[in-house]
Amino acid sequence: MSDTTDFKDSHKSRPGISQWDLASDTIAHTVPPKDSGRDAWLVLTSGLILGAMVWGFPYSFGVFQEYYLRQKEFSSSHSGVAAIGTTSMGVMYLKAPLLYVVFHRYHAHRKMIGLGGFIIMLVSLVGASFASTVSQLLATQGVLYAIGGAMLYFPIFNYIDEWFIKRRAFAYGALVASDGAGGVIIPFAMEWILNRWGFRTALRTWTIVCFFLGTPALVFLKPYPVDPNTEQVSRKIDLRFLKTKTFWILQSGNIIQSLGYFIPSYYLPSFAVACGWSPFIGTIAVSLCNAALVFGALMIGWICDHHHVTVALVICTIGTVISVVIFWGFSVYQPVMYTFAILYGFFAGGFTATWSGCSHPIRRVYPVETGMIVALFTAGKGVGSLASGPLGGLLVISDTWKGHAGYAYGSGFGYLIVFSSVTASLGCLGWVGKKIGWVL
Template sequence: MYLGAPFTFALLQRFPHHRRRFAVAGLVITSFALVGSSFATRVWHLILTQGVLYAVGGSILYFPTIIFLDEWFIRRKGLAYGVMWAGTGVSGVCIPFIMNWGLNKYSFSTMLRAWSIVLVLLAGPLLLYVKPRIPVSQTSYRRPISLAFLKTSTFWVLQTGNILQGLGFFMPNIYLPSYARALGLSSIAGTVTITLFNSMSVFGQVVQGALTDRLHVTTVILMSTISATLSVFLLWGLSASLPVLCIFSVMYGLSAGGFSSTWTGATQEIRKRDDDAELGMVFGLLAAGRGIGSVVSGPLSEALLSGEPWKGEAKLGYGTGYGPLIVFTGISAMFGGFSWVGRRAGWV
């Protein structure tokens, strides 16, 4: 979904009259992908259905709402986007427990088919209310997609920080459950940490989105960067018990979990440099930047954990075998504040 965002937004810009139809088609595709994956008997079946088909459907279902929201909100655009993205955190709080219960009681195929029905019943009626505010003109079809903003230093400075932050962002959410087990904690402890991260991300998205309406986006990024970096090095790295790990999940969710809400402020800064820059295309490229981290973090984290380095040689969390992973996550979070440095240098 991340890496395909520029292409999806280009499609939505090329056919603006059909954006609502795309959303409906996206819902059908995602539902079909879930049902198809319930019949999977090989890994490549899951890659095709959940990895590719579900992502394609999710993109054309989700991305039109980003364009519509830009039309409906002006003065508090950052807050509006923050509230919308907070929905991801809300889902992250509820779904793990529902899935854990369902997978224990029913088969994975039954849960996937049931979830496809739930998706249609919940999202389907809402699509009736997801619509543009500004009528689409015929000239929209003939207007070429402007990529002139790619020549500005503002875009590249903000994108660089976005990519660097994304390289380590996904690692805690992936490895907190196994890290909890490495400390000798129960499996439910790992679920609790993920739930705390997702629930705090709800507040992080809203707060950081609202702050971009009042402060320069690089200032908001700096605040997020400092909090995320300190939480990784001082809380995750020094955690050897569930309470400290829970505090880390809360702090990391509030800071790093809300980072994508700064994209609204980043887009506004980029559009100040280029009036022809389309919100969808800027968002799409920022999402693709985050997608680089999403893809790279998988094999990179495996390399960092290979052989359980520092285990027994360092103290507390750094000596659990996850030390290099923790350090890399902290460094990635710190470099996420590159745009603030860029502003000081006059590049933004």
């Protein structure tokens, strides 16, 4: 006789046990393990595929921007074209906390909301392929894509919270790494299609790719099974942690670091031209930066699982400052610039993987879910994303070191190099907070 039969027979002999109780006991004995097992890894793998798909496309927008500015119907509005990419990323970042609250309270509808976001994202890409003005591209490839992408991507935070406990920081680090992985391959693929068949074919091709990648990923992306006797219709989020010094000193370091984080990826192609190289050299550097982000996020996520988060913050800060001040500051040769891109992607890109680790000291003050902290820190990065564009432009225009300072500091990007290094150095405010007792 099988174990299942024995289990059922044992309940039959017990008076007062209903079929509902029997089903509940069966669920309790068959729930999949957390942090391991086929289901947990399938959920994480599905999240990685969706993350690479959702974020890899806006990460490659520089290729589209260069193409659009060469087209007669779009070239008259340089600022409008540039706003497409920053709007797409900024809106997705800033929507994270709102969507997390919605998914948290109405968790039974997460699957349908994610599916709706997937459909909106596909529709936005098809709509953009029919655009004939910059405003139409901004509405479709910018705003509509961001809405759909955010609805599809951010439920993954909740699923990771449910499926992973001991390896949660690693899982979040892997999710961050997938974003960078998409930014390695997609720019070259899109550039190849754009130069041969144009943006309409490129957008429709990417729509088809997203459909065939995203559909199976959505099938395996599922919540952790719960006992119907204990499942709640809605849950409230305790926001008392927003009053703590711990949260705000960690968030302040995150926002300040984000102000300078995007500058290299925005300006490396222009920097390459200023050094007398082709824009393609800058594209290679950006791709190397995104590739290094994959390994950096995994490593920093592992460190957060095994050490206090401030250890990871210090490592990211020191590595980023050295890469900017020394390797970008002295990038007069291509190998030096490539070295900068790799180091910067590893340490600065890996900074995002500290977000889940930041939840540990905050939870020592007030209970809070990791996903909520990650969502709020994502919004903080969105502030940096939106602000770094005009800040970077202002620094380039006002740079008086051009032709006077040595090495890359005199290339016209000297102010950017200094600004990025200063903002990076303040990313370890959490470590300072720990030293003075504000971070436990």
